[in-house]
Structure formats: C-alpha cells, structure tokens
Amino acid sequence: MKLTMIAGGPCSSGDDKCGNGDCPTVFATDRxxxxxxxxxxxxxxxxxxxxxxxxxxxxxxxxxxxxxxL
Known part of the structure; x- marks a missing residue:
C-alpha cells in the first residue's frame, strides 16, 4: 500500500510530543x-x-x- 503523509510526521526539535522524533501522522492511501x-x-x-x-x-x-x- 502506498502512503503519502498529509499531516503530522517528523517532529521539529522543540515539538517532539512523543519523544522519538517521529510524531503521530495521517497518511493518504492508494485505496x-x-x-x-x-x-x-x-x-x-x-x-x-x-x-x-x-x-x-x-x-x-x-x-x-x-x-x-475545512
């Protein structure tokens, strides 16, 4: 399945809510x-x-x- 990031993704240094550099993300799919x-x-x-x-x-x-x- 092909995923295209549309929101979230890699965190900036001051905005890492999850502590590992890869924040929650929403992806568009090919479905x-x-x-x-x-x-x-x-x-x-x-x-x-x-x-x-x-x-x-x-x-x-x-x-x-x-x-x-929106």
Missing amino acids: SGMLAVQGYDVEHLTPEGESVVMIPEDVLREAARARGW
Missing part, C-alpha cells in the same frame, strides 16, 4: 476513501488486523485541511 493513521498505542480489543491509535487533535485538523474538508 479510494481510506486514510491511514500512525499514533499512540491504545489498549482496546479489536478484530484481527485492526488497531485503535490516538493522535493529537491538531494533526487530525491538519489532515482535514490538507484534504480540503
């Missing part, structure tokens, strides 16, 4: 209508092959602007 999200692990039982992650609210807003939704 119509689908986005991919990199975020913080959450303990929540999900079906096999699925995950729930947390991302900062501002990253989701940035992704919505990048997609022209």
Whole structure:
C-alpha cells in the first residue's frame, strides 16, 4: 500500500510530543476513501488486523485541511 503523509510526521526539535522524533501522522492511501493513521498505542480489543491509535487533535485538523474538508 502506498502512503503519502498529509499531516503530522517528523517532529521539529522543540515539538517532539512523543519523544522519538517521529510524531503521530495521517497518511493518504492508494485505496479510494481510506486514510491511514500512525499514533499512540491504545489498549482496546479489536478484530484481527485492526488497531485503535490516538493522535493529537491538531494533526487530525491538519489532515482535514490538507484534504480540503475545512
């Protein structure tokens, strides 16, 4: 699957909320209508092959602007 970063991504030196230089990110995918999200692990039982992650609210807003939704 091809991923294209549309929000979040590598953190600047003063804005590393996660402490490892690679912040939560929202990606466009090559699947119509689908986005991919990199975020913080959450303990929540999900079906096999699925995950729930947390991302900062501002990253989701940035992704919505990048997609022209706001």
